[in-house]
Amino acid sequence: MTNTILFFSGILAALILGSRLKINIGLVALAFAFVLGTTAGGLSANGVVALFPVTLFFNFFLATFLFGFAGKNGTLKLLAAHLLYACRGVGWMMGLLFFAVTVIVAAMGAGGSAPFFLSPICFGLAMQAGIASILVPLAVWTGSMVGGSVPWTAGYATNIGQLEIYFDAVASKSYVMNFFTFRAVFYTILYVVLFLVFRGWKAKKLETVSLEKPESFNAKQKKTLAIILFTIVMVIVGSLLQTMIKVSWAAQIGRICSFQFLAALGIVMNIYWKTAEYDRVLKEAVPWDTLLMLSLTGMYMALANALGVVTYMSDVLQNQISPALILPGIVLAMSVLSFFVSGGVIIPMMLPLLQIFASASGTSVSMIYCAAQMGLTASSISPFSQGGAAALTGCTDESIRRKLIQQQTILSGVFALVLFLLAILGVFALVE
Structure with a gap:
């Protein structure tokens, strides 16, 4: 239980510190990966690097x-x-x-x-x-x-x-x-x-x-x-x-x-x-900051097995939560989280737990993965998310823009509710 608390505390700390200090979340997660991996996880520094x-x-x-x-x-x-x-x-x-x-x-x-x-x-x-x-x-x-x-x-x-x-x-x-x-x-x-x-x-x-x-x-x-x-x-x-x-x-x-x-x-x-300037494409078209965030948070998430998080969470889910509530709950939780945090940050947190959720709910990993990803997309039409904001960039009329912001905010909640209801009805079984 202690290692599980440390594991999720590290994720939360990386999100808060990265956002507040305007530092790539992946870099903060990397620092925590070395600390937890070499102490609680019993890995060497090279062992942590091998998780890349x-x-x-x-x-x-x-x-x-x-x-x-x-x-x-x-x-x-x-x-x-x-x-x-x-x-x-x-x-x-x-x-x-x-x-x-x-x-x-x-x-x-x-x-x-x-x-x-x-x-x-x-x-x-x-x-x-x-x-x-x-x-x-x-x-x-x-x-x-x-x-x-x-x-x-x-x-x-x-x-x-x-x-x-x-x-x-x-x-x-x-x-x-x-x-x-x-x-x-x-x-x-x-x-x-x-x-x-x-x-x-x-x-x-x-x-x-x-x-x-x-x-x-x-x-x-x-x-x-x-x-x-x-x-x-x-x-x-x-x-x-x-x-x-x-x-x-x-x-x-x-x-x-x-x-x-x-x-x-x-x-x-x-x-x-020479279809485009090589230096410019390499520097500007490749989103290096996102690439670092995805790769380095991936290293941190890979510690879940070494820290015993997978085993502990499996026991909790199988004995304390109704199986029927797990998949709809994941859709709802992902929809809510994506209002505040980028999906690119959230989904790595789910990956080491996919098998656990599948076993506890009596469904497949494919269903759990699809439910989590779809939950993240449902509310991304919100004008406060990257997807919704990008879709609004071409609107130059301020009065129409204000109206669209209201409409997109409402629709993001409606779409999340629709997916939640589909999860309850068992529609995600189609991905089996």
Whole structure:
């Protein structure tokens, strides 16, 4: 029990000190990892260093570095403009178009950053067309999560890397794919329902709206786009071969077509073709602060076994809490926590406890993992979270912005409640 208290106290202290002193939370967690690991955990300093999540670090680094070239040379922003221009004349489905374009651009590598450059474009068109302004942040928010649920994005690579600290590669991939599939389906259905609720079809034709023809892709942008498409196609081909053809050569091709290899190859090609300034992409496109936070907190969380936290928590959950309340409780707790703390900080706290929660609730690790992750996303439409704030960046009318802040705050609570009710009804069993 003492070690468990020390373990969670260390997490809390890292969060408070990191926030108050404006120091990367991961660095504070690293200091605590050495103190607890070498005293209560009985590890040597090298033993603590060995906990560093190598897979997580390189997956995140390669994904953000690869797609950073497309962000820095304007490929993704121009792609969004071309997609919107190509679909002019279908005003009744403009709200759906905002969602679809965000999905495509996010899947092309933009991920969670897609709302930052799509929000201004979509808000400008929505104001002219006279559709409900709330559909813009909802479209780019849900669209970025659906588009970010593909296996060649930074989010996929990060989640795989985090899980591989505690589970083997096959199981980790299965848990992430189940969660991403559930997330994509849930938020697609959610946005379509909201489109109908807010009468998104009540709009002018896009051809009557001021929509200038975007400039053509330049040579560097074409090369960047070709590299991204090649990477996506090869990832899909490799996965299909491994799944559908059970022979050695297909398995070998599937291993070669790993995202890590293709991302490294794509980075080299971008550098060789000089599609963007190498130094600028490396310094600005790779979120080093986030990478340190994820990797170093991952080291701290990996101490859970050495400190006996897993064994103690397993005993508590199995003997003192009703199994039926565990999964809905996780959804509710994650939804509440994400109002105050970034999901990137919260989810590492859950990972060493996944097996415990699964055993105590009589469900699977896949269900618990999906429930925790979905709980974190439900309230992220709040304007006080990164996702909700990014979706609002394009709104220049202050009166509309104030109204949207109120609406997004209310909706974040509504979405969390919806997921909580789905958890009670057993919908998460679909990821089994």
